[in-house]
Amino acid sequence: MAELKWAAATDPGLSRDQNEDHYLAIDGVFAVADGMGGHLAGEVASEITVNLIAERLGATDLASVEDDPIDDQAESTDDPSPSTDDDTSSDTPDEPAANTLDTLTTVIGDANTTIIASANNDPKRAGMGTTVTALAVVHDPIDGEVFGVANVGDSRIYVMRHNRLRQVTIDHSFVQELVAEGAITRDEARFHPRRNIVTRALGVESYVRIDSWTMPIIRGDRFVLCSDGLSDYATDDEITECLLAHPDDPDAAAHACVDAANRGGGGDNITVVIVDVLDGDTPPDPTEEIDIVPLWDDDDAPPSGEHQIVADPIVDDDLPTDDDAPTEVPPPAPPPRRSRTIRPLRFLAIIVLTGLILAGGALLTARARTGYYVGFDQDDTVTVFQGRNLLWFSPTAEAPVGVTRSQLDQASIALVEEQRRFDSFNTATEFAATIVPTTTTTTTTTTTTTTTTVTTVPTTATTPPTTAGN
8 A cells, every 4th residue: 555644633622612624643544524403413413424434434533523622632543532633644555455436436436425314313413414524545446556536515625745835625505606717716715795605515415516536646745624614714825734744744744734714714613634645656846737637517417326406505604603503405406417627518519609700700801991981070171991891891992082062063972982892992093083073153244244154173183183275
């Protein structure tokens, strides 16, 4: 089995008398469960979950959270007795992983069933539920020994690689949906008044959809499993600082994270499990993204054997204002099952559609700006225009000829109003030069009895003036 070193710490926080979180930190199996439901029923739900995971995945000892604050005395997994608040161990035995990802998801689904049965048998436990996030060394038929990840709710798993922290799981919460839609930022989500609404949890319905996938075991990786008591009250940067301050001591790092959450307000129970990979695959280049292939995308159909249903929002009454409120759950709607190929096909369709829109826009612009014509501008001046009226495009005035409507006869006016189109500016200008006004003046002399009529044509850009008379 992979060589790991781990530690855990928990605390009720500054606003709670009880701690309804439970965690599991044993040889190759780690989990955090954040109970909810009021009247300590949430503590029962979270305890059922971690105990069942420990039992099914072959563990011989359990690590559950008691109601006391942090105890600085950490316990090794060599001690078969249950731990209280902290747990540390190192150098796991080199044994092959017998569990699979299906084993992990199945036991979480069974925990969901057990919680519901317990609530049905005891009215005081009605409405209890819990989140759960788990990391376990499992066997994959293709990749061999890997990490299996499973998640329901808003407890989280982070991984630090090359001193960069990344969230591995996605929150099943109302505010996460707002973040995904771009309505709020991640920082704003931490203070949103509805941050306590989760959209998936164990104990809500007979079936629960479990996000699950595998990750390679990379030497030097550091995993952080936590309840939202950490992520809601400490920023990612603050968590990173705690981890970097204690690079070789997961116990000190876990306690530092708890302290950071309490400094940030400590409004909820805080639980942190840190797992260091001492030996594993060679780390990738620092410029490469972390290789995560999750199954939590809404467009993905759950894998075979996965317990799946997307529960409608429930209220996590772990917030201080809701200590005694029961969990309320509207009837759920089953999610659509769609192929995993829908997402890439949709992405490709968006690219193609965008390209067509851009190409169409370019053609439309070219069409609107093609050609020239001669017409009257808003001042009734004969002008050479470029383009045409097309949708939101309008022709632009390129060159006024210097002749107004009032200077033209009816035949010339009609010629201009035809708005004849030309391929080039020069051709349009030459045509405009042929549109000349005609003015007639009569002068009488005292030396003759003959009336002389003089017709004068003003000078244009291309036609010199001419004079006719008798």
